[in-house]
Amino acid sequence: MLTSIFLPEPTQWQLERVEVGDQSLVIKLLTTSTQAVCPYCATSSERAHSYYWRQPADLPCFGYRVKLNLQVRRFFCDNDQCTYTTFAERIPKVIAPHARRTARLIDQQQAIAFTAGGETGARLMAQLGMPGSPDNLLRIIRDTPEPVVTTPRVLGVDDWAIRKGQSYGTILVDLEKQQPVDLLPERSAEAFAAWLKAHPGVEIISRDRASDYIKGATDGAPEATQVADRWHLLKNLREAIERYLDRDQPCLKAAADKEPVARPEPTTPELQLPEPSQPDEPEPDEEPAQSGQLTKAQQDKLARRTKRLARYEAVLELQQYGLTNNEIARRLNMDPHTVARYLKTEHCPLYPEGRTRPSKLDPYRDYISQRWQAGCHNATEIWRELGHLGFTGSRGLVAQWAARQRQQLRSSQSEPPPPKVAPWAPSRAAWLFVKPPTDLAPEDQAALARMIQTSDKAALVYHLGQQFVAMIHDRQPEALVPWLTAVFESGVGALTRLAKGIQQDFQAVEAALSLPWSNGQTEGQVNRLKLIKRQMYGRAKFDLLRKRVLQSVA
Numbered sequence: 001m002l003t004s005i006f007l008p009e010p011t012q013w014q015l016e017r018v019e020v021g022d023q024s025l026v027i028k029l030l031t032t033s034t035q036a037v038c039p040y041c042a043t044s045s046e047r048a049h050s051y052y053w054r055q056p057a058d059l060p061c062f063g064y065r066v067k068l069n070l071q072v073r074r075f076f077c078d079n080d081q082c083t084y085t086t087f088a089e090r091i092p093k094v095i096a097p098h099a100r101r102t103a104r105l106i107d108q109q110q111a112i113a114f115t116a117g118g119e120t121g122a123r124l125m126a127q128l129g130m131p132g133s134p135d136n137l138l139r140i141i142r143d144t145p146e147p148v149v150t151t152p153r154v155l156g157v158d159d160w161a162i163r164k165g166q167s168y169g170t171i172l173v174d175l176e177k178q179q180p181v182d183l184l185p186e187r188s189a190e191a192f193a194a195w196l197k198a199h200p201g202v203e204i205i206s207r208d209r210a211s212d213y214i215k216g217a218t219d220g221a222p223e224a225t226q227v228a229d230r231w232h233l234l235k236n237l238r239e240a241i242e243r244y245l246d247r248d249q250p251c252l253k254a255a256a257d258k259e260p261v262a263r264p265e266p267t268t269p270e271l272q273l274p275e276p277s278q279p280d281e282p283e284p285d286e287e288p289a290q291s292g293q294l295t296k297a298q299q300d301k302l303a304r305r306t307k308r309l310a311r312y313e314a315v316l317e318l319q320q321y322g323l324t325n326n327e328i329a330r331r332l333n334m335d336p337h338t339v340a341r342y343l344k345t346e347h348c349p350l351y352p353e354g355r356t357r358p359s360k361l362d363p364y365r366d367y368i369s370q371r372w373q374a375g376c377h378n379a380t381e382i383w384r385e386l387g388h389l390g391f392t393g394s395r396g397l398v399a400q401w402a403a404r405q406r407q408q409l410r411s412s413q414s415e416p417p418p419p420k421v422a423p424w425a426p427s428r429a430a431w432l433f434v435k436p437p438t439d440l441a442p443e444d445q446a447a448l449a450r451m452i453q454t455s456d457k458a459a460l461v462y463h464l465g466q467q468f469v470a471m472i473h474d475r476q477p478e479a480l481v482p483w484l485t486a487v488f489e490s491g492v493g494a495l496t497r498l499a500k501g502i503q504q505d506f507q508a509v510e511a512a513l514s515l516p517w518s519n520g521q522t523e524g525q526v527n528r529l530k531l532i533k534r535q536m537y538g539r540a541k542f543d544l545l546r547k548r549v550l551q552s553v554a
């Protein structure tokens with residue numbers, strides 16, 4: 001009964017014993033068959049010669065690593081014609097000759113190898129209680145036979161980066177079966193043409209508008225219909241509009257005009273202290289959950305601010321008792337200027353602690369405040385003047401003071417100065433030209449309307465762009481020639497260049513407007529390839545990458 005769980009061929013095996021070790025199980029199994037077939041001459045034999053033990057690793061079980069202890073017999077071959085006198089019985093459903101893992105363990109490791117790759121797969125296997133290293137998994141990938149691929153009728157072709165910006169490969173996809181059929185280590189007309197010649201029968205080739213694939217398809221499969229990819233056509237249009245907008249700055253400035261100005265977000269709101277008028281609110285550092293989320297530096301800062309808040313409140317309290325500023329300063333051991341400033345502000349000031357320590361600047365504060373009010377905001381200038389009055393401190397001390405004044409000035413201004421409006425980037429603006437107007441957010445619709453109003457030319461570019469998009473979306477091959485004519489008459493350089501390119505590739509573009517095929521599926525396969533490549537930490541050997549991309553289980 002148990003044997004049926006442990007082995008794929010329960011009738012041939014008898015469970016002898018299960019030894020439970022520290023972290024492993026050893027399952028001892030004996031064969032029950034009385035005969036075996038010689039693998040060299042296919043003659044059946046019942047004459048046992050001897051037996052030996054094999055100990056392959058097997059599937060883990062209940063968190064234990066599992067080893068089988070298999071009794072395997074040798075038989076005499078009684079066929080006189082056979083070159084062998086004895087042979088070991090074959091148990092292909094359990095284990096291959098000379099293998100150290102059972103067939104079903106290799107099956108699972110194959111799935112792990114193709115799904116997770118060598119490094120990640122080996123870490124996963126360690127967790128699962130399976131033996132094996134990254135190299136084992138890579139060998140499994142290399143040893144797995146390639147899936148048999150029939151030549152597709154409809155082929156998608158695209159490039160992918162082997163090393164971005166340096167070298168590119170080619171991916172070929174069966175667009176009907178939606179699966180990759182091959183990976184080429186280069187992006188060249190020759191390589192693509194050679195593949196097509198070796199795989200005759202492709203009827204339709206969907207490709208982008210790169211000249212390599214046009215030439216490769218024309219040379220390798222001259223009979224096949226070429227289809228320009230619609231997504232790439234739309235991309236070409238957007239790039240053409242981008243080039244136009246790059247030279248139409250008034251249009252880009254109009255897009256940015258009257259945009260609602262975003263108010264800057266208050267910084268580090270979790271450090272804002274409760275206002276003195278709300279004494280019932282707990283202080284932030286009394287909430288362990290909150291202070292637990294702060295870094296050490298933030299906690300220190302918070303502690304200093306809490307201390308300052310306590311002193312601020314003490315100043316207010318003493319003032320209630322009618323004490324003068326100097327008396328308050330003396331009682332709290334504070335700088336009288338600080339007391340004065342605390343009493344002037346409505347909230348506890350939140351600038352650095354160092355401000356309240358005695359400073360060489362203290363005797364000159366009235367003077368420098370006057371100078372500041374009078375409009376002299378140059379720290380060096382003030383420092384020189386102080387020197388004449390006997391100040392011996394550094395220029396840096398004055399500069400720090402000036403910086404704090406500026407900071408205070410900024411924070412006291414209720415409205416931040418409106419940021420200078422920068423023109424839109426051409427790429428951002430171009431998107432509005434090619435999207436359906438109904439898909440645009442209201443503010444984008446408004447920006448688009450402002451851009452179109454800047455000139456007749458901008459309006460014309462928008463009009464031609466939308467015509468092109470509609471032609472592709474609604475598959476209107478009959479609209480292609482009138483559109484090209486309109487572009488040539490418009491005199492818009494960027495669009496004229498696009499139209500010339502389309503004219504040179506006219507049949508494929510017309511096919512794109514008539515046939516249902518596009519490279520969306522190919523792009524999806526390129527994304528899958530990128531994912532696999534990332535799993536291989538970018539240092540994928542081409543043969544391994546190709547195996548994994550072509551393997552359908554992954």
Ligand SMILES: [Zn+2]
Pocket residue numbers: 038039040041042043077078079082083084
């Ligand atoms: Zn034989």
